[in-house]
């Protein structure tokens with residue numbers, strides 16, 4: 322079954338196919354002069370996928386307000402349908418990352434729906450940053466690092482439940498992000514709080530299946546405004562080291578102070594075998610959760626430059642999970658996620674074009690100018706024909722947003738799905 326009419330898709334593609342072929346051949350000639358085979362780049366792009374966060378297909382909000390859009394998903398099964406639209410048109414998002422308890426459902430039903438839509442499940446995300454109805458202990462003052470043993474135990478058990486559900490739907494990773502921290506100097510003892518966090522994390526890790534990975538995510542601030550327990554990549558690395566070989570650090574691009582050199586953090590984590598994966602988004606000031614590549618596409622490219630460098634040199638244990646993590650306040654979430662998935666692919670394709678031999682020589686000879694222009698040359702290359710051809714050959718759309726708009730999908734689901742006041746979308 323498909324969510325978008327295949328004849329509409331074929332018709333829309335036919336209109337732009339000739340122009341695409343011309344552009345692809347022209348770029349192919351140009352790359353050929355640089356000794357790059359365009360088809361090889363296209364194959365790598367084709368094989369690349371980024372997971373969609375289930376919460377991303379609902380309209381997001383800010384601390385001030387949320388303005389719901391039409392036809393918002395009412396629950397996980399609607400969310401999966403929206404995710405399928407994104408995958409059908411972009412062919413870049415084969416899996417969905419669930420958030421528990423927002424997406425809790427009978428595993429067999431989740432599997433059946435995903436199979437029907439041609440989707441898989443990526444990392445499971447636990448939630449101990451808000452209280453759920455009927456919960457015995459509040460997370461107001463923390464979860465895995467809470468001063469109260471019973472509260473910590475409740476948070477541990479929630480994570481174990483996420484693993485159990487994940488196992489039933491073919492996931493093999495758990496992402497843990499906690500809102501724990503403090504709002505005032507002196508409110509918490511940094512050391513004892515982190516000891517409690519580590520003890521709790523160890524209890525979760527002890528129950529992690531052998532073929533699973535545990536990702537922990539750092540964040541400089543929010544919802545705690547003075548300190549967070551896992552505030553930066555250093556603490557995140559300490560956690561991964563303390564827990565063991567199946568524990569890795571997840572890098573959310575928005576979880577750093579402005580201007581932090583994230584690509585360098587990526588390089589360090591790769592070097593020491595602890596890069597677990599990414600939550601891609603973009604930001605201007607804080608954890609804005611804006612669309613990936615919308616503010617600083619060069620930074621995204623520089624992150625991928627490190628990833629491709631690691632991929633090509635076969636860095637030991639290098640197998641990062643790629644996910645989007647965004648909040649869409651003023652756009653149709655499906656459109657934003659499609660464009661973002663393509664931006665991630667674009668950065669990957671551009672990074673594949675870097676002349677690494679030349680770059681290495683310039684670095685060794687301390688030719689700073691030529692080294693940096695080598696990166697820029699790749700970044701400036703318009704790789705759109707590669708991305709579009711990969712999408713087209715995989716059965717997707719040459720221009721996903723225009724096909725999506727032509728399909729009137731949003732208008733159709735708006736009739737089927739009555740407005741919900743509180744969609745399960747969050748900024749994490």
Ligand SMILES: [Mn+2]
Nearest residue numbers: 573600646749
């Ligand atoms: Mn995140």
